[in-house]
Amino acid sequence: MFYRPLWRELSLRGHQVTIITTDPMNDTSLTNLTEINTHVTYEALARHNILDAAAEASLGAAVSLLGGLLQDLTKTHFNVPEVRKLINSDAEFDLVMFETQIFAAPIVYSWRFKCPSIGVTSFDAAMEYHYNLGNLVHPVVNPDFNLYVKNTSHMSYFERVKSTVYSVLLNYYMYNYYYPIQEDVLRGFFGSTMPSLWEMTKNVSMLFIGTHPVLHDVRPINPHTITLSTIYLKPKKPLPTSIQQYLEESQNGVIYFSLGTNVKDNVFNSEKKNAILEAFAELPYNVLMKAHWVNIRIPKNVRMEKWLPQHDILRHKNVKLFITQGGINSLTESLSSGVPVLIIPFFGDQLTNTQKAIKMGYGLKLDKNLITTENVKEKVTTLIKNPKYRERANELGKILLDQPIRIV
Known part of the structure; x- marks a missing residue:
């Protein structure tokens, strides 16, 4: 929903836009916009109750819970009939924009349709995207946004060690567990020649991130990483x-x-x-x-x-x-x-x-x-x-x- 203004504007400017979304706009004025409804993936979230369960789980149990959710999300998403029809069609696209979350499977559309890709997120991008796109990744200076640090500008020695260990473990689990779990499911839809999600991430052309120095610490980023923190703010409307x-x-x-x-x-x-x-x-x-x-x-x-x-x-x-x-x-x-x-x-x-x-x-x-x-x-x-x-x-x-x- 954060990026609705983006694809709305692309449609209004005459681009043919196909959006795969859990929450369709159903705006009949957007004649160039085709929406594929994947609202059913909310059922996968409900089945795993990850937000409540992970809060009470140990690290090992939390890793396993999230892995199970990612596997279920991938199956549910790509089994939507309209999605399967699209990936088996002869459709052609000039660009794929996908959400850069731990659910990385949608990046496969860029490989499937042989076109460039832009990663989008409503907050900062995950560490592996910054790393693979050449942005400076240093856990002592810029800890991952999901890691609790009391003051990122004045981290204690323990927090610096914690951030370093966290980044190593995060990359390890992404590369060796979370990505392969999704890849096993994806190859059932796209074939055995499909490259790894990690390799696909290296081919991402740009990042659109929903951040700003007011909301996050300053960090060095390359010109291909664009901050769009206020893109979804709309003009004021009358209240009920x-x-x-x-x-x-x-x-x-x-x-x-x-x-x-x-x-x-x-x-x-x-x-x-x-x-x-x-x-x-x-x-x-x-x-x-x-x-x-x-x-x-x-x-x-x-x-x-x-x-x-x-x-x-x-x-x-x-x-x-x-x-x-x-x-x-x-x-x-x-x-x-x-x-x-x-x-x-x-x-x-x-x-x-x-x-x-x-x-x-x-x-x-x-x-x-x-x-x-x-x-x-x-x-x-x-x-x-x-x-x-x-x-x-x-x-x-x-x-x-x-x-x-x-x-x-």
Whole structure:
């Protein structure tokens, strides 16, 4: 969804675009766009429940869990009838753009259709892509974005060792386990002459990465690596009438609460949910929550919805604070709106993003294991009452939006 503006613009400019996606746009105005729906791959994610299971697993068990998921994802993706029809057709393409995640199988389309490729990602690219495209990879200077480091600019000796060991293990498992698991499945569709995914990665022509020095540390990159952190930000739209009215009538201000799409409602037990809601009840602000917490008492100053137009809400003048899981897209939207953040990180780059927000001075961390009514109240009050956090968010937001994004 991060790159929808890219393929939308390509279609509007007359290019014939075929997109294989779990979430089709179904926009009939895009006459040059063909969408192949692979929404069924969500079922593979559900079967493995990787986000919950990996959090409780040992390193060995987590590696095995992820390997099983990648194998299932590859089978599910390439068994979609429309996908199989495409790869067995005589279609010709001038370019393949694929998502550079640990699920690397889609890079095979570039080999299948004998055309150049561009890797795209909504945050920083994984280390192996930087390495294979010739960007400087140094774990002591630029640790992988999925590795938790308290301050990447002033890493301790232990953190430097940890980052080095992590990079060695990551490359080992990618090269010897995660890629081969996907390759075994792929050769059933593309034949035994298919090269390794590692070799295909070396032939990638460009990287489009969703990062920015405001959100990540500065790193040396070659001209073929383009940062597009704000490409998906859209012009402001009118809010639904009831939401607009709720925000306008909240004279003391509003706290917006959302943990994104990958952190599910069951991530908190009833005790922690009650602690959060009790804290909200004792604060003088209204609260707008994107959540679906059932069988629980909702305070009078809290409004809960299953879905909300996040970026348009954040841009409302009465929004004082964003409580978030710390995903890079959420932080981009928050900074571009000049709203400070209270981050409850869970996994992946959220941990590093949290430390970056603290270091840059526009947010604080709320540990998911240390949630109490008093803890929530204290951090919310600090962020709203101390003007330096909002001032810093506004300052960094201006820098972020000053980056020119052009599709040429």
